[in-house]
Amino acid sequence: MTAFDQASARKLKNSEQLFTGTEVDKGMKSAEPLITFRNVCLDFVGRRILQDINLSIGRQEFVCVVGPSGCGKTTTLRLIAGLLQPTSGEIVYNGKPVREPARDIAVVFQDYTNALLPWRTAAGNVSLALEAAGVPRTERPDRIAALLEKVGLGNRGEAYPSELSGGMQQRLQIARCLAQEPSVLLMDEPFGALDAMTRQHLQDQVLRIMDQSGTTVFFVTHDLEEAIYLADRVIALAPNPGRVAEVFDIKLPRPRNQLTTREDPEFLRLRRKIFDFVQESEA
């Protein structure tokens, strides 16, 4: 698929939503943000972790969160996931406050080794999400095959996680999340433990998959370049207590390319700006 094809495919999808019957509602709503933080504070054993977070994330937006360790990146992600509840304020998803995990919000955890079931094969791990969603037994094999194919594990379905490389295990976890057919994908430093080459490969794979599915992505990373490369918007958090320090709009053309995008003067300018900013807030 060429750059033009991908971009037009995405536009086409959006315009379809506007014109086809029930989809009109969705199209109308898409002006509103999908996820909103309203004055969110979080205390943990008497310590303030997050202070007055106000954020909105739009439909199909790719948002990256950066910041020094201990600034509440992962905590913010867990609040959207419904794994944590704020001490005050609220997180609104699709017009409703988040009270518990939702089936159409999926989380890709950093520690894929702990998140996969070691006693199930790759196919079995993907199957778990389908079983949880109540997909009939007869439909599962085809969907599992398609999902594994999508993340490039088409021929490793019978392998156990321990027989797969780190990159493959993380792709397997992504496949399991995609099996949930999520509207929102929350990724918690998903490539932090992988080597540079595997990382870049997976970044492109995630961009491609998200472009095809139109999923909203909330991506936590400590790698500034990774954030700029992937995101529509980069949110910088500052620590003690964790708060939104600055938001950077990334206006780099899509689809992005590991070589040309990273050489783009705009990319370099943003890198410099965000780097300076993070250093400043850390000092």
Next chain:
Amino acid sequence: MKGLVFPLVALVALQILAMVWGIESDNLASPVSVLQAAWTAALDGTVLTAASHTLSTTLGGLAIGGTLGLLLGLLIGLVQPIDRLLTVSLEFLRPVPSVALIPIALLIFGLGYRMELVIVAKGCFWPILIMTRAAIRGIHPRLMEVSRMLKLGPVARIWKIFLPAALPRLFVGLRLAAGVGLTIAVTVEIATNPYGLGYAVMFAQQSFRPDLMFGMLLWIGIIGWSFNAFLLFAQNRLFGRAALVGARS
């Protein structure tokens, strides 16, 4: 095979000693006469009757005590408030030796199968309870979060995540409990219950038959060893991969 050298040498030396000095008495017997007595006891059915009683109480007690221990272990492992509620009571009851229940069990059930079964079950209950609780606690929190994010129901969570994740440790608990169960069964038989392998040892001793007494001890050893070997084999065979996981984490 090298491990067999020492016992064989010792046995031969003992036999020579017995033949030279003639140590046969009311409490000692030569290895050859012990083997003869063990062989005769096997042929005339004494061993089979005694072993089937002891093994059936052990397995029965293991099944009853183990099931109860597993269920309560799951409950206190999964539900924190219940754990806090029961910890003191459980810690108070646990040190009471199972055999100390013999007088009470004797009053309620009299001599026989049921009384022994109850005491064995009580003994098997604890290792399984404690290992189940520890196994559930030992599951990585990430797996709990994965099950929450996938919105698995409570039954699916236990069946698809918690039990398989806990299985390697549960099996260790089962092996511990099996050993404890056999010990308690034999103890009860020696102390009061006139059935099984323990009673056979006691009976031989009281009829001044040291050869038969040691012969029955030999059988208890062989049965205990085979029982554990069978469980180890089953563990490797059934849960090879899960056991591997347990070893790694």
